Each structure stands twice: as structure tokens, then as C-alpha cells.
Amino acid sequence: xxxxxxxxxxxxxxxxxxxxxxxxxxxxxxxxxxxxxxxxxxxxxxxxxxxxxxxxxxxxxxxxxxxxxxxxxxxxxxxxxxxxxxxxxxxxxxxxxxxxxxxxxxxxxxxxxxxxxxxxxxxxxxxxxxxxxxxxxxxxxxxxxxxxxxxxxxxxxxxxxxxxxxxxxxxxxxxxxxxxxxxxxxxxxxxxxxxxxxxxxxxxxxxxxxxxxxxxxxxxxxxxxxxxxxxxxxxxxxxxxxxxxxxxxxxxxxxxxxxxxxxxxxxxxxxxxxxxxxxxxxxxxxxxxxxxxxxxxxxxxxxxxxxxxxxxxxxxxxxxxxxxxxxxxxxxxxxxxxxxxxxxxxxxxxxxxxxxxxxxxxxxxxxxxxxxxxxxxxxxxxxxxxx
Numbered sequence: 120x121x122x123x124x125x126x127x128x129x130x131x132x133x134x135x136x137x138x139x140x141x142x143x144x145x146x147x148x149x150x151x152x153x154x155x156x157x158x159x160x161x162x163x164x165x166x167x168x169x170x171x172x173x174x175x176x177x178x179x180x181x182x183x184x185x186x187x188x189x190x191x192x193x194x195x196x197x198x199x200x201x202x203x204x205x206x207x208x209x210x211x212x213x214x215x216x217x218x219x220x221x222x223x224x225x226x227x228x229x230x231x232x233x234x235x236x237x238x239x240x241x242x243x244x245x246x247x248x249x250x251x252x253x254x255x256x257x258x259x260x261x262x263x264x265x266x267x268x269x270x271x272x273x274x275x276x277x278x279x280x281x282x283x284x285x286x287x288x289x290x291x292x293x294x295x296x297x298x299x300x301x302x303x304x305x306x307x308x309x310x311x312x313x314x315x316x317x318x319x320x321x322x323x324x325x326x327x328x329x330x331x332x333x334x335x336x337x338x339x340x341x342x343x344x345x346x347x348x349x350x351x352x353x354x355x356x357x358x359x360x361x362x363x364x365x366x367x368x369x370x371x372x373x374x375x376x377x378x379x380x381x382x383x384x385x386x387x388x389x390x391x392x393x394x395x396x397x398x399x400x401x402x403x404x405x406x407x408x409x410x411x412x413x414x415x416x417x418x419x420x421x422x423x424x425x426x427x428x429x430x431x432x433x434x435x436x437x438x439x440x441x442x443x444x445x446x447x448x449x450x451x452x453x454x455x456x457x458x459x460x461x462x463x464x465x466x467x468x469x470x471x472x473x474x475x476x477x478x479x480x481x482x483x484x485x486x487x488x489x490x491x492x493x494x495x496x497x498x499x500x501x502x503x504x505x506x
Contacts, residue, residue: 398467
């Protein structure tokens, strides 16, 4: 019971005070019954064993084409390129040799005639330096100091007989141009007169009959070609015991070792403005030939194509050779003379005044034995050599 006398019993709806009674909602729906929330059971991780689906790759670009055999991998052939290089070098060398051989001027120098000397062992060359001015301009004649009184005929300033034996050193013999010899069909005269009278053919015939040595090859060079070859090589080195001054040859050389240019070398082998005149002249020619061949066959020249080719073309373009001679014959000559070469002149017996002027006489006692040794491919005895 409450203090106000009310009991604890709840009142009925009809007994409730009016202010406490809520008006009834018309057609009120009872609130929806809420279902209890059910949670899913806790899941545990389970390993997944399903296989991955296959990866789809795009079809190849050549799909639908005919299958082709696999391409073979190219193998490298280093020896093939080396072979090609060697072939090119050989072809270039052959082409160069043919060009040089065609550059030679060929003349009839070795002709047959009755009673010609028979074949002699070894190989014999006749080398001739002519005073030809036909290819020189007036300016070149002045530069080379080749002026003077000339009668229009071509003569020889240098005549050398070179003997290449089967074995042993090569021998180079100076034949003085003023040698008093018999010229077939003309009688006795100076040796260089044979060239003026009958050209190379008569000169060869005269030398063969005077020496008994058969000439196998012939080579001739003029003033212009002579100087050009020297300049192509960059000059030659010579050593002089005494100074040489010769205005006619354009020379003013001091004593001692020095390098000569083309014009100086030409004057050096032509001058007779020395105490022994023609004897010194022959010595100068042999000194020059030795220096020239030493320079031309040196490794510095042979191994350098920029030096070898101009030298070879200069020589080939300046020489006149016999119809049967070739560039490889000239190469064999240079190779034979590259080493120790015996240099000498024909034994000299003295000088004499004749109807053709002052001439040089061969030693009648020594000259036959001297040339007999060459004709039989034997070394010349020491007592017959002229140094």
C-alpha cells in the first residue's frame, strides 16, 4: 500500500485517468517483430588448391604460313677475309708489274749479225747513259747544265758492262767512252762514236767484238730521266776526297760526305774537271751507281710503297730497253747489285793523240785476260782490277 492509501494493484485501462490514456491510432499496425540477428560462424582460412587458368598468348605473327626450316647460324670465317686480302694484294701486284712493263720504251739493241760472239755463261748487261736532250725544255737544259756544243747526234756519256755470275759477286766494269776500238764498218774510233754512227745496235756489236763477252740485256737512260730518278729517291749520298768545281756541269761540291740532288748527280758523273779527267769520271760513275742501287734497294725504299712506286714508275718511264727485256729483268739486275759488287774499269794502257782526237788505250797485255775471265764466268784476278 502506498502512503496515499493506494494499493499496488495496477489499474485497468478503463480505470486509468483520461489524461493518461493515449488516443488509439486508427488502424495502427503493431510494430514489426524484429528477428534476432544471427551472425555467421567464424571462418578459418583454408588453403586454396585450385590451379591457375592457362595464360592466353597471342597467336604468332606467321600463323597460317607454311612452316620453314630453321635458319642456319652464319659462321664467322676469319681466314676467308685474309684470303680475300691476299688475293687483292696479288692482283694489285700483278697489275702494277704489267703497268711498269708497259711503261718501258723498247728498241732494237740486240740484233743478230754474222760472226756474233756465242753465248757466254752468266748474265751480261750493257748500261748506257746517253746525252739525249730530246725530252728536255730549254729551262731544264739550263737547270741540268747540259748545254754546250752538240752536233745533233746522240752520244753516250756512260758505258758500263755488268756481269752477273752463276755464283759469287756481281762485277761492274766501266768502259771509257774515249776507248780506242774497232767499230765494225767504220774502222778505229772512240767507243762512243759507235753509238752516234749506228745507235744501240752498233754499240752492242762493237762492245761484244772488243771484249768477247755476249750481251744479254740492254738498258739506256737520258739526262732528264737520270736526274728524275735521283730526285724521286730523295737524292743520293756520296763522299768526296777532294772538292769538285765545274761550271760547265753546274758543280760546286765541297770535299766530304754529302747528298746530291738530281742535277748535281748528273754533273757528278759527267764532269772531267778533275786531275785525272776520264779516269776520275769513271770512278764517279761507279760511285754513283753503287749509291743509287744502295738507296733503291734499301728496306726504307722497298718497304714504303709511297717511295717504291714513284721510284719504280720513274725508272720504267725513263729507260729504253731491248725488245726482249722486261721489268722483272731490271728487278733482277738491281737485286744482283744490291750487295757487295766488284767495281772496276778495263785495264788502261795510256792515252794517245790520233786523227779522231785524244783517245784512251786499253792495256794490250791485261785486257785480254780481264775479259776472258768475264766470258768464262770466273772471278777477275786481283792484279787486273782497277780500283
